Amino acid sequence: MKKTLLFIAVFALIQQLFSQEKYNKPFFTTSIATTLAVNENYTLDSDDGEPFLLPNSLIARIGLGYQLHRRVLVSLHAGFDHHWGYNINAIPTYGTFRFNIRENDGDALFMETSYGKLWRPSPRFSDGNYYGLGLGIASKISSRIESSVRFKYHRKSILGFENNRLDSFSLGVGFRFFLKH
DSSP states (O other): HHHHHHHHHHHHHHHHHTTTOOOOOOEEEEEEEEEEEEEEESSSSSSSSOOSSEOOOEEEEEEEEEEEEESSSEEEEEEEEEEEETTTEEEEEEEEEEEEEEEETTTTEEEEEEEEEEEOTTTTTEEEEEEEEEEEEEEEEEEEEEEEEEEEEEEEEOOTGGGGEEEEEEEEEEEESSSSS
């Protein structure tokens, strides 16, 4: 996985160096997301007022990155995850590679992959690794601001936890602020 990410990053850099149009743009990014869990109190009775899915966590991220090409972005992130359903807090630090699959008038359908380290602020469980894979839609608000909605799979390797990992799907929103035109 590390060799593949390194190859993709080097390939994107070489392609950028020889391209005619310059897309080099540093950016700051922030996002907030939640994972959803099935409500244990849900019944098929429509009058009970219980929803089928309930939020199960709060996931907040900040990051710095660089747009290498109109379709390729790389970034470094840090964040805070609080899974109240499991009483787990974690601080992930990771790198992300994003590729815009399709673009149309400032809007983009993208996929992204992430890999990094998961830090545990308490001794209850040990530190571990963080992996992520997601799809999203980005929309340009202005020449310097972009919003996004993403659906992402997260794997947090936590020794001592059930199956030594916490797998989850999240739904979130984010903003990207380009630092120059």
